[in-house]
Each structure stands twice: as C-alpha cells, then as structure tokens.
Amino acid sequence: MNRKVYADNAATTAVSPEVLEAMLPFYKEVYGNPSSLYSLGQEAKKPLEEARETVAQCLGAQPREIYFTSCGTESDNWAIKGAAYAMRRKGKTHIVTSAFEHHAVLHTCQALEKEGFTVTYLPVHENGIVRPEELEAALTENTGLVTIMYANNEIGTIQPIPEIGAICKRHGVLFHTDAVQAAGQVPIDVQEQNIDLLSLSGHKLHAPKGVGALYIRSGVVIQNLLDGGAQERGKRGGTENVASIVGLATALKRACATMEERRVKLTAMRDKLIDGLSKIERCRLNGDREHRLPGNVSFCFQGVEGESLLLMLDLKGISASSGSACTSGSLDPSHVLLAIGLPHEVAHGSLRLSFGDENTMEDIDYILETVPPIIERLRSISPLWDAIQNGKVNYDAYM
Numbered sequence: 001m002n003r004k005v006y007a008d009n010a011a012t013t014a015v016s017p018e019v020l021e022a023m024l025p026f027y028k029e030v031y032g033n034p035s036s037l038y039s040l041g042q043e044a045k046k047p048l049e050e051a052r053e054t055v056a057q058c059l060g061a062q063p064r065e066i067y068f069t070s071c072g073t074e075s076d077n078w079a080i081k082g083a084a085y086a087m088r089r090k091g092k093t094h095i096v097t098s099a100f101e102h103h104a105v106l107h108t109c110q111a112l113e114k115e116g117f118t119v120t121y122l123p124v125h126e127n128g129i130v131r132p133e134e135l136e137a138a139l140t141e142n143t144g145l146v147t148i149m150y151a152n153n154e155i156g157t158i159q160p161i162p163e164i165g166a167i168c169k170r171h172g173v174l175f176h177t178d179a180v181q182a183a184g185q186v187p188i189d190v191q192e193q194n195i196d197l198l199s200l201s202g203h204k205l206h207a208p209k210g211v212g213a214l215y216i217r218s219g220v221v222i223q224n225l226l227d228g229g230a231q232e233r234g235k236r237g238g239t240e241n242v243a244s245i246v247g248l249a250t251a252l253k254r255a256c257a258t259m260e261e262r263r264v265k266l267t268a269m270r271d272k273l274i275d276g277l278s279k280i281e282r283c284r285l286n287g288d289r290e291h292r293l294p295g296n297v298s299f300c301f302q303g304v305e306g307e308s309l310l311l312m313l314d315l316k317g318i319s320a321s322s323g324s325a326c327t328s329g330s331l332d333p334s335h336v337l338l339a340i341g342l343p344h345e346v347a348h349g350s351l352r353l354s355f356g357d358e359n360t361m362e363d364i365d366y367i368l369e370t371v372p373p374i375i376e377r378l379r380s381i382s383p384l385w386d387a388i389q390n391g392k393v394n395y396d397a398y399m
C-alpha cells in the first residue's frame with residue numbers, strides 16, 4: 001500500500017475535527033434563521049456575532065468591520081468592484097494591482113477595464129515580490145484603489161504589505177489585500193498595516209468551502225455587490241451560513257493561537273524539502289526563499305511536463321499541483337510563473353507542494369524519495385530534455 005500524502009493545502013484543506021465539532025450543532029439543533037425573532041433564531045444570532053468578534057480579533061479589527069460572504073472570490077469581487085463603483089462617483093477610475101494576483105482579483109480588474117476603469121498591473125520581478133517604490137510611482141491623481149495580495153497562492157511569496165499600506169495611506173488611496181493564503185499563517189493587523197479592505201476564505205485554513213469574510217475599515221464606503229435582505233447590516237443580503245461562519249471563526253482563532261508553533265514546524269519541513277529538491281539537476285525554486293509562506297514549496301524542473309509529473313505523483317499517493325492550468329484543459333502556463341519572467345517551456349515543468357496541519361516530516365521524506373526517480377523517468381522520454389542536454393536550447397538563466 002502506498003502512503004497517502006496530501007500536499008495541496010494551497011488549493012484547499014481538510015476541515016479539522018475541532019472545526020467540524022463546533023459546526024454540527026448549527027445543523028442539528030440550532031438551525032434557526034438568525035434574523036427570526038423567536039428563540040430558535042436568536043440562539044443562532046449569538047454565535048454569529050461571536051464569530052464576528054473572533055474574526056475581528058484575529059485581524060486587529062472591530063467586529064462591526066467584518067462581513068461574512070460565500071467565499072474568497074466573493075470577498076475579492078465585492079471589495080474591488082464595490083470600491084471601484086464608489087470611487088467613480090468621486091471621479092477616480094484608476095486601479096493598481098499586480099500581474100500575479102489570483103484570478104478572483106485579476107479577472108475582476110479585467111471586467112472593470114471593460115467598464116471604463118484603467119488598471120496598472122505591476123511587475124513582481126524574478127523573486128515574486130512587488131516593489132513599493134514602483135507601486136508609489138504608479139499612483140496618479142486618478143488612482144482610487146490599490147489591490148495587492150498578501151501572499152501568492154502559487155509561489156507563496158509574501159508581499160511588503162505594511163510598506164504598501166503606508167504608501168496608500170499617505171496618498172489617500174484605498175488599499176485592499178487578498179489575504180486568503182496568508183490568514184492564520186502570518187501576523188495580520190489591519191490597523192498597524194493600514195489595510196482598508198481584506199479578503200479571507202474558510203477552506204484554505206481548515207474550515208469548510210463556501211464561506212469567506214471581508215473586512216471593511218469603518219468609514220470606508222463601498223457599493224454593495226449583493227442586494228437583498230438586511231443581513232450583514234444591509235450590506236450583504238442572504239441568510240447567514242451560521243454553521244460555516246462558526247467554522248471559519250473557530251479555524252481562524254485556532255490558526256492565530258498556534259501560529260508560531262505551526263510556523264516553526266512548517267518552515268522546518270519546507271526548508272528540508274527545498275534543500276532536497278534543489279539537488280535535482282536543472283531545477284529552480286520559484287519565489288523568494290525567505291519571504292515565503294511557511295508551507296509553500298514551488299519548483300520548476302527543466303525538461304519535465306508538469307501534468308505528467310502530477311499524474312505520476314498521484315500514482316504514488318501524493319496530491320500536489322502544477323502552475324499550469326491543467327484542470328481547465330488549457331495548456332497555457334500559469335500567469336504567475338510567466339509574471340516572474342519564466343519562459344513557457346520552463347513554466348510547464350512546475351510543481352507546487354503546499355502543507356497544512358496534518359502533514360509530517362515523514363511526508364517530506366516520502367516526497368523526497370518519490371520525486372527524483374519520477375523526474376529522471378520523465379526526462380528519459382522528453383525531447384525537450386534531449387535538446388537541453390545537446391545544448392540546442394539553453395535555460396541556464398532560469399536555474
């Protein structure tokens with residue numbers, strides 16, 4: 001029997017037993033609608049407001065600044081479209097973002113371009129990090145919103161969020177950050193870091209799929225995305241998903257309380273894996289080695305096809321992911337790997353391994369035993385690897 005190693009926690013995580021436990025009463029007994037006046041409804045209202053307090057505490061925010069949503073994608077859409085429509089009323093139509101945001105941000109910005117907004121996509125350079133001075137230089141009189149992710153979902157790089165927050169504050173521009181990957185992994189303080197809008201998602205931190213949150217700084221007015229009932233103080237209609245919201249709060253609280261010990265454990269695992277994989281000939285670590293999420297490892301192996309690598313790892317019980325958009329049936333390499341300057345051929349050989357609460361050092365050992373022979377085998381049947389060996393093509397610059 002093969003070992004099973006789930007190494008795709010950046011895609012989604014298992015719901016932790018503690019989170020599930022906290023959620024169950026809201027399906028079985030306390031199933032009332034929190035907007036109902038009878039006691040079954042009011043019994044659901046209290047945990048909802050406690051969850052709001054918990055999430056606020058983890059971010060250094062006030063409870064009234066937290067709004068629950070259906071997912072990270074909704075939070076990103078609401079923050080960016082809501083801020084864009086509000087700023088247009090003040091005559092501002094320019095947005096600054098980066099080239100390697102999650103599609104929930106990039107495609108939202110592209111949709112706004114079709115409506116007449118202009119968007120600057122900042123480069124992220126070879127190390128996968130936005131330069132604050134370039135961001136500042138991109139701001140104009142017309143800029144109303146900056147949206148830069150806290151940590152990248154593919155290559156794990158952590159952005160200089162406090163510096164960006166300070167620049168935005170100085171220029172009177174709203175600052176949104178997609179913190180879906182960062183929440184619970186790195187310390188976040190929306191006050192200290194001058195963040196006006198921040199997106200979260202439950203399923204990246206051992207809570208269920210289909211629940212998210214948006215922090216909106218008090219005093220910041222953005223347009224509604226969903227119109228409906230008076231839920232979420234009239235800003236986000238839709239009956240609250242109490243069970244999942246309680247799950248999100250439970251998971252975030254636990255992640256924040258155990259952040260340091262998990263950081264130490266995950267960093268040791270990550271660094272051992274990076275050191276081990278670096279021994280493979282003609283490979284590269286994607287993204288800055290220091291400024292990266294504790295649980296993220298991203299490599300490119302020259303002369304290897306990412307999809308084939310994933311399939312062979314799956315046969316060995318390892319769930320991982322590749323930067324290329326193989327699930328969509330598209331052969332386009334990841335926009336993130338292209339944004340850090342990799343040619344298509346190199347970007348195609350990418351592998352992302354991302355770790356969470358259930359992973360152990362034995363998982364790392366197993367991955368280190370399994371990956372090198374698979375790469376050797378794939379290279380032995382690769383025409384591109386042949387061409388690299390014969391010097392017909394050269395990717396020395398990308399190692």
Ligand SMILES: *Cc1c(COP(=O)(O)O)cnc(C)c1O
Nearest residue numbers: 071072073102104153180181201
């Ligand atoms: C997963 C993810 C999202 C989307 O969150 P969903 O809850 O799946 O909609 C947005 N941004 C980043 C950085 C992510 O990793």
